Structure formats: structure tokens, C-alpha cells
Amino acid sequence: MDRYFPTSFVELIGGVTALAAVGLAVLSIRTRGRAHATKMFAILSVASLACFSHHWGTYMVALFIVATAVTELDFLQNLAAIIRGNKPYFEYKKELLSPEEAQRKIEANGHHGFADQKARARPRSRRERRSPRRMSQATFRAAVEQLAAKKLSEIFGGAVETHVRFSFNGFSVEIEGIIQGNGRASDKLFEFKYVRKRVPTSHLIDKVRQLEEAADRYAVITGRSCEFHLVAIMLDGTKFPAAAAADIQRAIDASQYGASLRVLTPADIGLDLVDAASLEETRA
Numbered sequence: 001m002d003r004y005f006p007t008s009f010v011e012l013i014g015g016v017t018a019l020a021a022v023g024l025a026v027l028s029i030r031t032r033g034r035a036h037a038t039k040m041f042a043i044l045s046v047a048s049l050a051c052f053s054h055h056w057g058t059y060m061v062a063l064f065i066v067a068t069a070v071t072e073l074d075f076l077q078n079l080a081a082i083i084r085g086n087k088p089y090f091e092y093k094k095e096l097l098s099p100e101e102a103q104r105k106i107e108a109n110g111h112h113g114f115a116d117q118k119a120r121a122r123p124r125s126r127r128e129r130r131s132p133r134r135m136s137q138a139t140f141r142a143a144v145e146q147l148a149a150k151k152l153s154e155i156f157g158g159a160v161e162t163h164v165r166f167s168f169n170g171f172s173v174e175i176e177g178i179i180q181g182n183g184r185a186s187d188k189l190f191e192f193k194y195v196r197k198r199v200p201t202s203h204l205i206d207k208v209r210q211l212e213e214a215a216d217r218y219a220v221i222t223g224r225s226c227e228f229h230l231v232a233i234m235l236d237g238t239k240f241p242a243a244a245a246a247d248i249q250r251a252i253d254a255s256q257y258g259a260s261l262r263v264l265t266p267a268d269i270g271l272d273l274v275d276a277a278s279l280e281e282t283r284a
Contacts, residue, residue, distance in 0.1 A: 014051025021045045092168040092221050102163040103138055141194075147269035148192060148233050149177055152262070156188055166221050173217040177231075180224070187226040188259070189215055196235040201244040204230065208251040208258070215257035227259035228252075234265050 021044035028037035050062035149160040158179040165174045177190030191211050193204060211228045218226055230252065232240060240263045252258035266272040 010051050010054075014048045017044050017051065018048040021048060092166055092223075095165050095167075096161070097163040097165055097174065144194070144233060144235070144269070144271060145192060147271060148231060148264055149190075151264060151269045152177065152190060152229075152231065153179075155262075158188075160190065166218060168221045171217070171221055173214055173221060175214065175218065187218075187222075187224050189218060189226055189228040189257075190231050191228065192231050192233055194233050194235055195238060195240070197238055199232075199238065199240055199244050201241075201247060204232065204244075204248050204261075205251045208248065208255065212255040212257055215255075219257075226257060228255075228257050229260050229262050231262045231264060233269070234263065235271070236266070 021041050024037050024041040024044065028041055046062050050058050053059075145162060149162055153160045156179055158181070160177045160179055162177050163174070164178055165172055167173075175189050176192055179188040179190075181187050189211070191207060191214075193207060208230060211230060215226050215228045218224075230248065234240065245261060245263065248261050252261060
């Protein structure tokens, strides 16, 4: 019968914690404070399991799990970096932008291929607006971006991360696409520009100058060598004039970080395989 009773103070605490967790699980169903009750149920459940495990590793894991609910995530990341001895973590921080931040950045850039689509779009019937086959502009942009990133990954032999922020000591830079090398090769920064109907040569040359500034900030923040690639994504059958490509490439070559102008057609990224009816929402 002794096995039904706690053999140590730690097991006693674990049993009491488990009973409290069960009580909170019931309360989370019946009370208005469901979110808080559910969170406390999870915390007490983890604490109870840790008490019964009798292993220091489980204690450490439980500590971090519980801490995520009661402290700032940045503090835990710093603590984990200290434990791992990850010195580069403290040199700069790398984080993915949230979908909302990424969307705001795209809109702020004013990509020509998507500019003023709503104003120029033809009136549609209620049936057309409700069609589940049609994409919103945001969904279409995200799909095109992922297709382009996949193609660039194939070209350069490395996974492209999209919408990444690098920061250090209050200094930050946001990169639309990046492949970070292994230290021997330069990191590759990508900027996506969408083109439809005409090639905005002057705008793309201005973008080269902005890319140079972003690359400079990236190099300062990370201490890593880098090169940038301007990626023009053609959304229709528009041809990229050779003269315009030469002018843009000259501007890229003039930069210490410049590398290339990449022109991707719908066929290159597989956009031509997407059902045309689903894209009508974004057409001019």
C-alpha cells in the first residue's frame, strides 16, 4: 500500500500540483477566465510531471517551458544562448518579420506590378467577387514571392529566407530575401521587383542605390561579406529590354556589393501553370 503514498516531499508537491491542475482544467470549461485557467493548467501539469520524473534534465526543460508563459521571450533566448555558449547570438539578432510586417513592407515599397490595382480593376458582379477561385492581391504576392524564392534556391544552391530583420544595438535592416553562406562565401541578398506591362528602368536603378544602402547596413550589423541581387519578376508576357538590363547592370556593377540583375519570367517560376482565372483579381 505504501506505493500509493508519496515517498518524498518532491512527489508530494507533484501530487498536489497535479490535483490543482485537474481543478483548473474543470474551471477552464466553466468560467469566463478560460484563457488564464488553461495557461495555469498547462504550467501546473508540466511542473507535476517534472516532480515525478526525478531527472535534472526534465527539471531544466520544465523550467524553460514554464518560463515561456511568465517572462519575455527575448530573455529566454538570451539565457539559452548563454547556456549554449553562442557568442554570435549577442553580436546581432536575426528574426523573421511577421506576416503583417511583411505585408506593410511590400505595400510601402509600392511594387509597380501591383500598383493601383483596385483603382484600375474593372467592376465585377457579386458572383465574381465571391468566387473562391480568385486570389486577393496579398495572397497572389505571397505566392509569387515563394515561387521566386524557390527558383532562386535552385539557382544558388541554398535555401532563400524571406522577410528577415537583422538588428544590433538599435541598428536594424530588413531584407526581402537572403541566403547566408558558411563564412567562406558572401551572403546573398535579394530584392524582388514585380514588373507588368512596362519595365520601370529608372525606378529599378533607384532600387539599386537603396539595395546598396541596405547591404552596407547588413555588413555593419552582421560583420559578414555580402552581395545583392535585384530580382525582376515578370508577371505577364512583357519583355525585359536588353538596353534597360544593361543600364541596370551597370548601376549594380558600380556598387561594391553589387552582383547581378536576375529576370524571372512566369515560366521560370511556374507562374504560367497557375489557373488564369484565379489571378484575375490582381490583373489591371
